[in-house]
Amino acid sequence: MPHRRPIGLLAGPALAGMSLAGMLLSGCANAAPKPELPPAQFVAMQEGPSEEYVIGPLDQLTVFVWRNPELGAKVQVRPDGRITTPLISDMPAVGKTPAMLAEDIRLQLSQYIQDPLVSVIVDGFSGTYSQQIRVVGATEKPASIPYRANMTVLDAMIAVGGLSEYAAGNRARLIRFDKASGKQTEYALRLSDLLKKGKSKANVMLKPGDVIIIPESMF
Numbered sequence: 717m718p719h720r721r722p723i724g725l726l727a728g729p730a731l732a733g734m735s736l737a738g739m740l741l742s743g744c745a746n747a748a749p750k751p752e753l754p755p756a757q758f759v760a761m762q763e764g765p766s767e768e769y770v771i772g773p774l775d776q777l778t779v780f781v782w783r784n785p786e787l788g789a790k791v792q793v794r795p796d797g798r799i800t801t802p803l804i805s806d807m808p809a810v811g812k813t814p815a816m817l818a819e820d821i822r823l824q825l826s827q828y829i830q831d832p833l834v835s836v837i838v839d840g841f842s843g844t845y846s847q848q849i850r851v852v853g854a855t856e857k858p859a860s861i862p863y864r865a866n867m868t869v870l871d872a873m874i875a876v877g878g879l880s881e882y883a884a885g886n887r888a889r890l891i892r893f894d895k896a897s898g899k900q901t902e903y904a905l906r907l908s909d910l911l912k913k914g915k916s917k918a919n920v921m922l923k924p925g926d927v928i929i930i931p932e933s934m935f
Contacts, residue, residue: 750889750904753920756868768813769838770847773797776840777809779821782833787825790839803828814838846925851876853930854883863924870910870919872928878911884933885911890920891927 771777773795781787789801797810804824809817814836825832842848843862849872852858856877864871869890879885885908893900903920907930910918 750902752904752906753890755917756919756921768815769841770844771809771812771814771817771838772842772844772847773810774842775809775838777814777817778837778839779818780835780837781821781825782835784825784829784832787829787832810844843924848924849922849926849928851928851930853888853928854880854932855930856880863922867922868919869905869907869922869928872922873907873911879907879930880932882932883907884931885909888928888930890922891929892923893925 771793773793775793776790777793777799778790779788779799779801787802791799791801793799793809797808798806799809800806801821804821807817807820807824812820818834818836821836822832822834825834841862845860847863848860849863849867850858850860851872855873856879859876861872861875873879886906888905888907890903890905891900892903905920905928906915906918909915
């Protein structure tokens with residue numbers, strides 16, 4: 717008769733493996749789901765301004781001085797965050813709103829002309845990192861996108877070319893930092909439902925500084 721190994725010797729490792737797999741599956745099942753954001757409309761019912769724009773490096777600006785056009789200029793914010801205009805050298809610009817920068821220029825020009833009226837217009841913007849939407853992971857072209865008023869996840873995904881072939885879109889997440897509380901919150905996104913199935917409820921509003929992370933599928 718052929719020699720047979722005791723069933724118990726075979727069952728032990730198999731049962732242990734099954735037990736470990738069960739524990740892993742149980743852990744996944746019990747993991748707290750990430751909260752979801754309320755759906756956004758594809759077209760805003762009423763367009764409104766976003767929070768005051770903050771000038772960032774490489775922004776294109778037009779500085780206009782009323783009745784003194786020779787003191788104005790079209791300038792690009794340097795990587796060090798400063799600009800130079802006639803009579804003013806190395807004026808810090810990054811981190812200021814256009815109105816704040818205009819007031820700082822006005823104060824400097826007051827040394828040379830009486831009661832100058834200054835305005836600053838942002839012609840081309842990159843925005844500070846705190847105002848950009850960053851999309852990383854399994855997308856066609858990961859990028860940082862300047863935030864626009866009423867911007868949604870759909871707008872951001874169109875800007876980066878959509879999901880890549882192996883993206884796990886419904887496992888994507890949005891990371892949002894709350895300046896008031898100093899806390900970071902992760903929200904679940906269902907990008908496959910939005911982009912491949914056209915489910916409008918999966919479209920959500922974005923805020924300046926949001927980060928969208930898209931993992932790849934494991935299968």
